[in-house]
Amino acid sequence: MIEIVPMELKHIEGVLEVEETTFSIPWTKEDFIREVTQNAMAVYYVAVDGETVVGYAGMWHVINEGHVTNVAVLHDYRRQGIGDGFMKKLTEVALEREMIGITLEVRMNNRAAQGLYHKFGFRAEGIRKNYYADTKEDAVIMWRYFPFYEDYDPEIHG
Numbered sequence: 001m002i003e004i005v006p007m008e009l010k011h012i013e014g015v016l017e018v019e020e021t022t023f024s025i026p027w028t029k030e031d032f033i034r035e036v037t038q039n040a041m042a043v044y045y046v047a048v049d050g051e052t053v054v055g056y057a058g059m060w061h062v063i064n065e066g067h068v069t070n071v072a073v074l075h076d077y078r079r080q081g082i083g084d085g086f087m088k089k090l091t092e093v094a095l096e097r098e099m100i101g102i103t104l105e106v107r108m109n110n111r112a113a114q115g116l117y118h119k120f121g122f123r124a125e126g127i128r129k130n131y132y133a134d135t136k137e138d139a140v141i142m143w144r145y146f147p148f149y150e151d152y153d154p155e156i157h158g
């Protein structure tokens with residue numbers, strides 16, 4: 001059974017496996033250690049299948065906004081609802097902390113991730129030209145606002 005739990009130091013080797021097999025400019029071990037041990041804004045979760053880390057997601061709590069840093073799932077575990085589980089979790093945290101909304105950047109050509117974010121009510125609000133250092137691809141800036149967060153129930157609204 002796959003569970004989503006808060007990221008701890010013991011997960012970092014597994015997180016690196018996800019990171020390095022997923023992204024062209026991966027974060028380093030030190031980046032993740034810093035997130036887990038020193039960054040007071042950081043909210044990180046992992047998906048574990050037994051002892052194996054099969055995905056992770058992170059968000060920074062910046063004043064009253066959530067900034068998603070990354071969402072990634074191991075290739076063989078995709079399309080099984082794990083990305084969905086991460087977005088539900090991050091949404092729950094954002095609502096509990098009374099954030100006004102969540103924002104993120106996504107590569108213009110990343111249809112899978114945009115599909116996930118659309119499903120969770122994110123909408124494109126802007127473009128950052130040539131944002132990604134490797135391909136010079138544009139970033140789409142997406143936002144999901146919680147104007148009625150006090151009435152918002154993740155079980156009902158996804």
Ligand SMILES: CC(C)(COP(=O)(O)OP(=O)(O)OC[C@H]1O[C@@H](n2cnc3c(N)ncnc32)[C@H](O)[C@@H]1OP(=O)(O)O)[C@@H](O)C(=O)NCCC(=O)NCCS
Pocket residue numbers: 022070071072073074077078079080081082083084085105106107110111112113115116117119
């Ligand atoms: C984006 C990603 C995290 C989705 O994870 P996942 O566990 O496969 O997602 P889920 O199975 O929970 O799917 C949730 C929704 O995402 C969308 N989605 C996921 N994969 C998709 C694909 N290949 N094409 C289109 N939509 C897709 C769908 O809307 C899906 O809902 P549905 O199953 O009801 O159709 C995964 O594809 C991934 O790790 N990609 C590489 C890393 C990445 O691009 N991260 C985002 C950086 S901004």
